[in-house]
Amino acid sequence: MITKVLVANRGEIACRILRACREAGILTVAVCAPNDQGTLFTEMADELIVLNGDTIATTYLDQEQIIQAALSTGSDAIHPGFGFLSERAPFARSVKQSGIIWIGPSPEAIEQMGDKMTARQTMRNAGVPVIPGEEVESEDQHDAMAALLSASERVGYPLLLKASSGGGGKGMRAVYDPADFLQSAEGARREALAAFGDGRIYIERLLNGSKHIEIQVLADRHGRTIHLGERECSVQRRHQKVFEEAPGPTMTPELREAMGQAAIQAAQAVSYEGAGTVEFLLAPTGEFFFLEMNTRIQVEHPVTELVTGTDIVREQLRIASGQPMSCGELNIRGHAIEVRLYAEDASNNFLPSIGPLAVFRPPEGPGIRLDTGVREGDDVTPNYDPMLAKLIVWAPSREEALQRMRRALDDFVILGTTTNVRFLRELCDAQPIVDGTTTTTTIDDHWPNGWNPIAAPLLEDASLLAAAAGETMGLHRTLAARPDGESLGLPSPFSTLSRRYP
C-alpha cells in the first residue's frame, strides 16, 4: 500500500497529482525550487521540502536531493508527473533501490521507449509499423553530421530531424530544402544537447497531411493491459500540441480497435506497467505508424478521463501499489476537447510573455474543467514552461463541445500577461477544426503568415472607453495595490469603505 507520495514536479501537473492523492486519502509531500515558493502546488501538499539550488538541474532534476527528500519525509512512493525526471530510467532505478515505490513503468521499459532510436527498433521487432527513416548512432559531432547528411539523401525530403532523447518539440526541426539541412541539424543538436544532455539526432520522413492520434494504455500487475481509446492531437505548433480531443473526429470503431491493439502490443513488448501513451501518425492513406511511446502521464490525459470516466492518476496510484486497475469495459461517452493556454504573444510569432496575472478568472458552468498551477496575483516568470492552464470541456457531441469551448474561452479573463486565449478562440472557428479534418500542419496552413486577431472595431472602441473611464475615475488607485506598486483587478476593502462613508 502507498501511504505517502512525494510529487517530484511542479505547477499544474503537481496540483493534479496532489489532489488525486488527497482524494485517495494518501499523504503528500511537495518539493519546490526556491523560486517556486508560494506558488499554488506548494500549498496543496501536507509537507513541503524546498530544494537547494537555483537552476532546474540543481532542483527538479537533482535526483539525489529528491530521493533524500522522500527518505527524510518517510514517503513510500514518488510520482514524477511529466517532463523533468519522469522518463529518466536511472532515476526510476535509484528510487526503487532506495526502497521507494516508483509510480511508473520499469526503468527497462523507460529505457527501451525513452531512447527514441531504440524504441523504433523495438517496435519494428514487435511488428508495429514505424515511420520510414534512419537512426544515426554517433556521439561525435563531426561524424554525426556527415552520417546524418548521407542518411537524409536516402530518407528523402521533406524530412524531420528528431532528438533521440527528445520530447515536447525540443531538438526537432522540419527540413524541406537540402540546402537548409546542416544548419537545421546543428540547431536541433544544440537544442537537444541543452535540453537533454544528449545530442543524438535521427531522421524520419515528414508525413505532411497526417493526423496525430495517440492511444492511452493502462497495464497492471494482474495480467491486464488495456487501451482507453484515442486522443487526436493533430493541431500543433512547432510540434507543441495546442488542441486535443477525444474521441478522434474521423475515428471508426475498426480503426480504433486496430490502433488499440497495436498500442497494447507496443506496451506488452516492453512489459509495460502503469499509464502510458502510444503515439501514432495516421497518414492520409489510412496507414498508421508508431511515433513514440510516452512512459508517463500526459498533458492531455483529461480528455480521455472525461470521455471514458476513468481517473488515470488514481489508476496509476492503484497499479503502483499492486492493486488491479478498476477500469471496466471501454465505454466512450460524448466528446471532450482540451486547449493549452500559454503565456505567449500569438500575434508576435508566439513569443513567450511574462507579467503579473493581475486578473485571472476562469470560465465556469457545466462540462468545464480547468487544470492549472496558477491563480490570480501570481507572476508569470521566464523560469519555466509558459503553459498557464489546460481548459477542458465535455459535451454530448463534438459540435456542442466546440460551442462550449468557444463560450468558455470568451469568458476566460486574463489581464496583465499576454496569452494565447484569443488565438485558441479563433482556432475553434477554423474550418478544419469545425470539420474535424485537422492535420499536423493545420495551423501553418490556416495562418501561413502568422496569426493576427480578427479586428473587432466596435469592441476596440468600447475597450478604449473602458480604459479612458478607468483612468478618469482613478479606478487603478481604488484597486488593491501589490507590494511593487502595481494595481491588481481586486477591489480593496478600503475602497469599499470609503464609498460607504464618504
Place this chain on the structure above:
Amino acid sequence: MQHQFSSPDGPVEVSLTRTDSGYALAGHLLEPTGDARLKIRLSDGRIAYAHVAKVGDVWWVHLHGQTYRWERIEPGSTSSQHEGGLVAPMPGKVLEVLVKTGEEVQSGTPLMVLEAMKMEHRIVAAKDGVVTAVHFEAGDQVTQGAVLLELDE
C-alpha cells in the same frame, strides 16, 4: 476628458463625454459597477461587462472574449522608446550572434538567436538597415528590455 493611448498604429486620442451615470464614447455608454468591472451598453444595444486592470502604464481590458492593452501616454511626455534598438523581449541567454557591426541587413534577416523559456528564439531585423552596434556575445545573459543590437536605416 482627454486621454492618449499608444497603439501599434500610433497614438490614439480619446475624448470622453460625461453622462448622468457615467461616460460615453462612439455611441457606447459606460457605467461603473463598484468593482473592477465596468458595465458598457454597446452602440449595438448589447450589454457587456469589461474587466479592467492597470499594470504599470498599461490598461488591460477584457470584453466579450477580446483582450486589449492600452498604454497610457502621460500628457507632455515623449516616447522613451530606444530609436532603432532591438530589445530583448524577455530575459534569456544569447546563443548566437549572426551579424557584425557595419553589416547591411534586410528586413527579416536573422540577427541573433536567444534562448528563453527553454526554446530558441530568433531576433530578426524589422526593417532594412546597417548594424551600428552589437551589445552582447554568445553566452551572455540578457535581461528583459536590454538593447541587444542597434540598426540604422
